[in-house]
Amino acid sequence: MISRLSLLPMLALCVLAAPAVAADDDKVPYWASIDADVANMRVGPGGSYKIDWVYRRLHLPVKIIRREGPWRQIEDPDGDKGWMRDLLLSRQRTAIVIGKELIEMHADGNDSSAMLWRLEPGVVGLLGECAEGWCTFDVDGHKGFVNEANLWGAGEP
Incomplete structure (x- = not known):
């Protein structure tokens, strides 16, 4: 039979071994x-x-x-x-187009790539990866790259 005093150290170990919250x-x-x-x-x-x-x-x-x-x-x-x-x-992750002017969505993450669409301020889309100032952006299936500076919701919060 295990005494109550011998259970205390085991209980303490269980508490210490409990997983921490992520x-x-x-x-x-x-x-x-x-x-x-x-x-x-x-x-x-x-x-x-x-x-x-x-x-x-x-x-x-x-x-x-x-x-x-x-x-x-x-x-x-x-x-x-x-x-x-x-x-x-x-x-x-989503983002919204900010500013007062239409912005361009490009085929690649640079200004010299083909312009696919123009987006109005207030357009919301799904945000993908961002690299070198450009983010992949999906507006109802219209996919391309948008300059990160034109999006609220991109970058560090």
């Missing part, structure tokens, strides 16, 4: 995107807080700046901040 999941800021057709942003981290904004833009990129339980404090492309449930968000 550090990457806790690091903020990070990029995310809205993953719902309708997503409410609240003034605080809870369902009882007032709704400040209602987003109706699937894949809109947001920056996660704080975590509190299942709630994420986000910043949108216009700089507005508030709280949103994690269930409404995805880690899928």
Whole structure:
């Protein structure tokens, strides 16, 4: 029969050997995107807080700046901040075209490659890899390369 005193060291070893929470999941800021057709942003981290904004833009990129339980404090492309449930968000990287002018989407990651399309400010697309100032960008199946400086949601958050 094992005595209770001999169980204490084994219990302590089990606690010390428990896996740590993945550090990457806790690091903020990070990029995310809205993953719902309708997503409410609240003034605080809870369902009882007032709704400040209602987003109706699937894949809109947001920056996660704080975590509190299942709630994420986000910043949108216009700089507005508030709280949103994690269930409404995805880690899928997206970006939005910024500026006031049309921008060019190219066949390759350089200005001398063929221009495929012109994109308006506010266009949202799936963001791929970025290298040497150019990012792969997919807007409803129209794929190409866009200068990283023209995208909000690219680069480090």
